[in-house]
Amino acid sequence: MSLRHAILGILSIKPMSGYELKKVIDESVGHFWTADQSQIYRTLAGLVEDGLAVRRTVVQEERPNMHLHSVTDLGSAELDRWLASPLKARPSREPFLARLFFADRMPVERIRELLDTRRRELSGQLAALEAIEVPADAAEFGLGGVLRLATLANGIAHARTELDWLDATERRLEGITS
Amino acid sequence: MSLRHAILGILSIKPMSGYELKKVIDESVGHFWTADQSQIYRTLAGLVEDGLAVRRTVVQEERPNMHLHSVTDLGSAELDRWLASPLKARPSREPFLARLFFADRMPVERIRELLDTRRRELSGQLAALEAIEVPADAAEFGLGGVLRLATLANGIAHARTELDWLDATERRLEGITS
DNA sequence: CTCACATATATGCGATGTCCAATAGATGTC
DNA sequence: GACATCTATTGGACATCGCATATATGTGAG
Numbered sequence: 005m006s007l008r009h010a011i012l013g014i015l016s017i018k019p020m021s022g023y024e025l026k027k028v029i030d031e032s033v034g035h036f037w038t039a040d041q042s043q044i045y046r047t048l049a050g051l052v053e054d055g056l057a058v059r060r061t062v063v064q065e066e067r068p069n070m071h072l073h074s075v076t077d078l079g080s081a082e083l084d085r086w087l088a089s090p091l092k093a094r095p096s097r098e099p100f101l102a103r104l105f106f107a108d109r110m111p112v113e114r115i116r117e118l119l120d121t122r123r124r125e126l127s128g129q130l131a132a133l134e135a136i137e138v139p140a141d142a143a144e145f146g147l148g149g150v151l152r153l154a155t156l157a158n159g160i161a162h163a164r165t166e167l168d169w170l171d172a173t174e175r176r177l178e179g180i181t182s
Numbered sequence: 183m184s185l186r187h188a189i190l191g192i193l194s195i196k197p198m199s200g201y202e203l204k205k206v207i208d209e210s211v212g213h214f215w216t217a218d219q220s221q222i223y224r225t226l227a228g229l230v231e232d233g234l235a236v237r238r239t240v241v242q243e244e245r246p247n248m249h250l251h252s253v254t255d256l257g258s259a260e261l262d263r264w265l266a267s268p269l270k271a272r273p274s275r276e277p278f279l280a281r282l283f284f285a286d287r288m289p290v291e292r293i294r295e296l297l298d299t300r301r302r303e304l305s306g307q308l309a310a311l312e313a314i315e316v317p318a319d320a321a322e323f324g325l326g327g328v329l330r331l332a333t334l335a336n337g338i339a340h341a342r343t344e345l346d347w348l349d350a351t352e353r354r355l356e357g358i359t360s
Numbered sequence: 361c362t363c364a365c366a367t368a369t370a371t372g373c374g375a376t377g378t379c380c381a382a383t384a385g386a387t388g389t390c
Numbered sequence: 391g392a393c394a395t396c397t398a399t400t401g402g403a404c405a406t407c408g409c410a411t412a413t414a415t416g417t418g419a420g
Contacts, residue, residue: 005405005406006275006277006280007406007407009280009284010280010284013280013283013284016284016287021367021368021369022368022369022370023366023367023368023369024367024368032283033279033280033283034273035273036273036274036275036276036279036280037273037275037276037279037280038272038273038275039407040407040408040409041369042369042370042371042407042408042409042410043406043407043408045368045369045370045371046370046371046406046407047406049370064367064368066367066415066416066417067366067367067368067415067416068367068368068369068414068415068416069368069369070367070368070369071368071369083284083287084287084288086281087281087284087285087287087288087292088288088292091277091278091281091296091299093277093278093300093303094216095212095213095214095215095216095307096214096274096275096276097184097214097215097216097274098214098215098274098336099184099269099271100269100271101211101214101215101333101336102184102187102188102191102211102214102215103264103265103269104329104332104333105191105210105211105329105330105333106187106188106191106194106261106265107265107329108324108325108326108329109194109261109262109265110262110265110266112325114265114266115325115329118269121269122271125271129273146286147286147290147293147358148286150354150355150358151282151283151285151286151293152283154282154347154351154354155279155282155283157347157350157351158276158279158344158347161343161344161346161347162340162343162344164343165339165340165342165343166336166339166340168339169332169335169336169339172335173332173335176328176332177328180325180328183375183376185376185377199397199398199399200398200399201396201397201398201399202397202398217377218377218378218379219399220377220378220379220380220399220400220401221376221377221378223398223399223400223401224376224377224400224401225376227400242397242398244385244386244387244397245385245386245396245397245398246384246385246386246397246398246399247398247399248397248398248399249398249399
């Protein structure tokens with residue numbers, strides 16, 4: 005139910021086509037929210053249908069025409085309503101932990117491989133997050149800038165925590181002979 | 183696709199009814215995996231249909247009869263296959279971060295409330311995780327015990343990280359006048 | 361000339377998941 | 391006696407999601 009609002013939020017910053025939306029989502033909120041391309045188009049259609057957004061066809065000569073979507077007053081109100089609504093926090097699913105939970109069916113060596121793979125993936129993700137250009141003076145970008153940098157910092161902090169936890173977990177496993 | 187395997191994994195530890203399964207899931211893997219009750223029953227039916235588990239009706243006099251589910255050899259093999267299969271790690275969705283990302287549409291005071299609410303929820307979750315009895319000698323419970331304690335430690339580590347991040351984020355907001 | 365790639369949108373389908381409600385006996389409480 | 395709670399299962403309705411696939415045009419590489 006929240007992709008609607010995420011899209012509404014991004015469109016409120018700047019009107020966009022579905023195609024551009026996909027790219028912006030991947031680059032900005034990608035580390036805590038993903039969206040399938042087809043799902044984006046479907047959601048956009050739903051927003052238009054419900055009057056929360058309007059689409060305007062922009063004729064382009066060097067490219068296929070695109071549908072530019074903007075948030076309506078109704079959509080803006082819905083966005084505010086959502087922001088003020090209570091947030092029920094269901095624990096997020098962690099497939100990796102789910103696997104580790106049952107991994108004692110495998111030999112210890114395999115478990116180490118599981119942890120190593122996880123470490124490699126996380127290192128990459130962390131590097132990608134850290135590579136994002138951070139302006140020296142964050143406050144320059146106003147409240148929105150501070151908040152968006154905070155979500156980035158969140159991703160970095162959790163990635164580091166996960167790496168530390170991997171270290172600790174591998175040390176625990178060292179005591180166990182394979 | 184993974185609830186199947188989570189259930190298979192738990193059933194491999196001990197045969198259970200759907201009802202007990204729900205409780206065990208909530209108490210053991212609850213902090214990184216949730217399952218709706220009706221979904222559990224449907225998944226169990228699917229497992230039986232596919233021959234990965236068998237159900238046996240146990241007549242109880244003081245309670246309604248129950249269906250005890252056990253993993254078959256086929257199910258056990260499937261579990262091992264899943265453990266060895268590559269794990270594609272899609273970033274988990276964080277509705278709270280999604281909201282914070284667009285929260286600059288609200289007055290700063292509201293944003294602080296958002297953070298405070300999050301802090302209260304997390305403190306509760308952290309306390310719940312820390313309250314879980316941890317045996318002094320974890321290795322006593324073998325490899326499985328070590329791994330399961332590791333998933334618990336993971337939850338605790340991330341909860342603490344999130345609380346620290348909340349502190350830092352609130353400090354950042356202090357500089358901004360409401 | 362062909363093939364890959366970027367732009368741009370759309371539909372079908374199945375898997376998965378949540379919410380809600382119904383059923384039903386036993387036990388406990390006010 | 392009424393009402394809630396625990397055990398235990400089932401089904402319908404509906405939303406969401408991800409994957410695959412289709413279509414169309416322009417650009418640049420080889």
